[in-house]
Amino acid sequence: MTPTDGLDSVIAAHTVLSDVDGLAGQLTLRGWSLDQLAGHTTFETVAHLLLEGFFDGLPDDLTPSLGQARRAVFEEVSAIDEALVALPVVEVVRALMARLADRDDLSTALKLVAAPAVFTTALVRLKAGDSPVAPDPSLSHSQDILRMLHGRPAGPGEAEALDTYLVTVCDHGLNASTFAARVVASTRAGLTSAVLAGLSALKGPLHGGAPGPVIEMLDAIGQPEMARPWIEAALARGDRLMGFGHRIYRVRDPRADALKGAIRRLTALLPHRPGRLDFAESVERAALEILKAHRPDRPLDVNVEFYTALLLEALRFPPDAFTGVFAMGRVAGWLAHAREQQAGGRLIRPQSRYVGPAPLRAA
DSSP: OOTTGGGTTOOOOOOSSEEEETTTTEEEETTEEHHHHTTTSOHHHHHHHHHTTTSTTOOSOOHHHHHHHHHHHGGGGGGOOHHHHTSOHHHHHHHHHTTSOOOOSHHHHHHHHHHHHHHHHHHHHHHTTOOOOOOOTTSOHHHHHHHHHHSSOOOTTHHHHHHHHHHHHSOOSSOHHHHHHHHHHHTTOOHHHHHHHHHHHHTSTTTTTOHHHHHHHHHHHOSGGGHHHHHHHHHHTTOOOTTBOOSSOSSOOHHHHHHHHHHHHHHHHSOOSTTHHHHHHHHHHHHHHHHHHHOTTSOOOBOHHHHHHHHHHHTTOOGGGHHHHHHHHHHHHHHHHHHHHHHHOOOOOOOOOOOSOOOOOOO
C-alpha cells in the first residue's frame, strides 16, 4: 500500500466550507465550530450559511422557500409504485430525485434540499401501509419532516433534536460522498447529477449506510452484561464494529457528543424505550475498553454513527430510512461544494500508476 491509496493526505480541493481537524477533534463550518451551531440553530440557518455566495437571490430566511420546494417535489411521490416500495428506501429516494431537472439555479438547489425529506418520509409511510402526508410549507424543515413522518405535529423537543442532527451532518470536509459530488460538478454536469453522485456514495456501508447496523448491534447485545462477550466474539471473527473508529479523527468524533446531548434532552421530554441511552453508554464503555486492548496501536473512539442511530431511533425513524435522513442534512453540503467546484475548480482528473503486466514484445 502506498501513502496515496485512498487519497489519504492528498489535497484535492481548496474550500471555504468546512474543515475537519482530526487530531484536535474539531469540525468548523464556514468559520463556526460545530459546538457553536449544533443545538443552537436551525437547519435552514446552517444551510444558508453553506449556500451563501453560491446562488444569486438566496433569501435571508430559507424557511418559506424551502417549504414551497417541499410542496413542489411532493408531486413526484405519485410516481412511487409497488415495485419501488419493495426497494430499499435510499434507492427509491435516488430514483425519485433523478426525475428532477438537472440545472444549476437556486430553484433546483432548493428542490434538491427538500427532496430527501419528502421522499424518505413518504416511503416510510408507504412501507408501513400508510398514505404519504403532503408537506406544510408554513412549518420549519424539521417540523414538517416529523409531521410528514408521523402524521401529527412534532412533539416537544423533537424538531429541535432533528435540527441538531441535520446541522451536525450537513458538511464534513471532503468525505467520499462530497468528493463524488465535486467530481461530477467539475464536469459541469448539473446539480442533480452531482447530488445523485453524492447520494450513491452515501449509501455504502462504510459511509452513510453505517448507522442502521448500530441498531442491529445493540439489539443483538440485548443486555449490558452481554456487551463484552458479544464485542469480543465480533472482533475475533474479524467483524467491523459499527459506530467506532473514523478515517480522519484520532480522538473522539465531536459530532457524537453533539448528538448524545440531543438524545439526552429528547428522552427527558419524550421518554421512549426507557434505559436505551444508559444501555448504549454501557456498550460504548465496553467497546472502548476492548478496542484499546485489541488495537493499542490505533486510536479508536465512538463516531457519529453510534449516536446517530440512537437519535433517529428516538425520533421513530426505522433503521432502513437512516441513510435517507443522513441525506436530508448532507445534501446542503453537497450543493455548496458542487457550486464551489463549478465556480473555481478544474475538471478533477487525478493520475493513476499502472502496476499491471507489461505488454509482450516480439522476439
